[in-house]
Amino acid sequence: MPNTVHIRTPKRVQTVVGTLIPVTANPDAPVSETRSDKKERTRRAILDAALRLTEDTGLAALSLRQVAKEVGIVPTAFYRHFDSIDQLGLALVEESFVSLRAMIRDVRQGTPTLGQIVDRSVDVLAVHVREDRPHFGFIAREKSGGSAVVRVAVRREFGFFERELATDLARLPMDHWSSDDLQILSNLIVSAMITTSEEILRAEPRELPDIRHRARTQLLMVIVGALNWKSTPSG
Template identity: 30%
Template sequence: MNDTTALPAPAAERLARGPQGRRAVISREELIAAAMSLLGPTRSVSTLSLREVARAAGIAPNSFYRHFKDIDELAIALIELAGSSLRRIFSEARQRVSRERSVVRTSLEVFMEQLNSEAGYLDLLLREGKVGSDAFKQAVEKQLVFFEDELMNDLLRLEALNGHKLHRADVVARAITRLVFVMGASAASQSAQAQVDTLEQTALMLKMILMGARTLAVTES
């Protein structure tokens, strides 16, 4: 009988796994998730080994190459996953911003939540952007540029909602993104109270950036 769906669950699972309890088939997403589970606050993607990831995924090492040519390609896929996941989270938070809710405060609160999240996406970006290989740093930089572009569009929308204009919204978005990531890297190892203090300081800095950009827009109009 070749149809494993007709077998009881344990039997079907044994057939799907093949010899030595290894899985015969695994998706790219499952392999990425297995690699992500091996990372921690102090562990870089550069320390992952192919055999270690294969073992965590429950596959034979050769099965790894069905999805990635080497461990570095998998590491960059992890960085891209972290970036896209975080951009979605931040974008959804900014969509809820109204006249009564500051985009600065909302973004920073979400940032701090993600800094302490078990998902580890923000930890990964902060770490690899600082200590990763050149290829990993370039991958993080690419994600930051995506953050900047999306933030610029949201800032223009929200500033218009409140009757404001910004001078060089692209530069404003870049300044905000870079500042938040630098401050976030510092906050990662801080106590809960110190993180609150860092959040407040960063919020003030961001308000100054926005006020300066608004003033320049009025001056030059």
């Protein structure tokens, strides 16, 4: 029977359950909230669920249905908040980099000597990474992750971040440097920072002092190298 035609028979009478218990994954008492408050809360729950569920496997292995189940909504309700998993991913990229920028702002709090800048930078990095683990983990994973649009977004943001750092570096006593060279230095520092973050993320607490020592040493090497660089033409 090749010509089997399926006719959708929409049931007119439905079970009487409806939206009795909104299980939107929040233990707080939803005493009284506006409609958009509640929507925002569900959206937040979706973002958090996504961060949790991608922790082991990455965004590529995340399904809309998993997210819905975790949040406590029906799969189709997901579409009220995001068009696709990719769009959800972009939202996560955005808020992750907000967290990262907050960090760099933290470092800028008037630190006079080079040694202090280095120490403070590493300390701030360590604290932020531990405190906002989910977002830092997300960025680290999706930098080379499975979704093309998300990957591109992450790299774009890292590009911005790198340029911001370069302008910060320009304020150090290396005025004679070209902006190209500052960019190169910034790129190197960001590389080391990413590696350090990844190490912090998967380290046990007792390993942290070693990692911080290493990060400090590396940052110092790089800065000393940069300062002495022009004057020591190769070997």
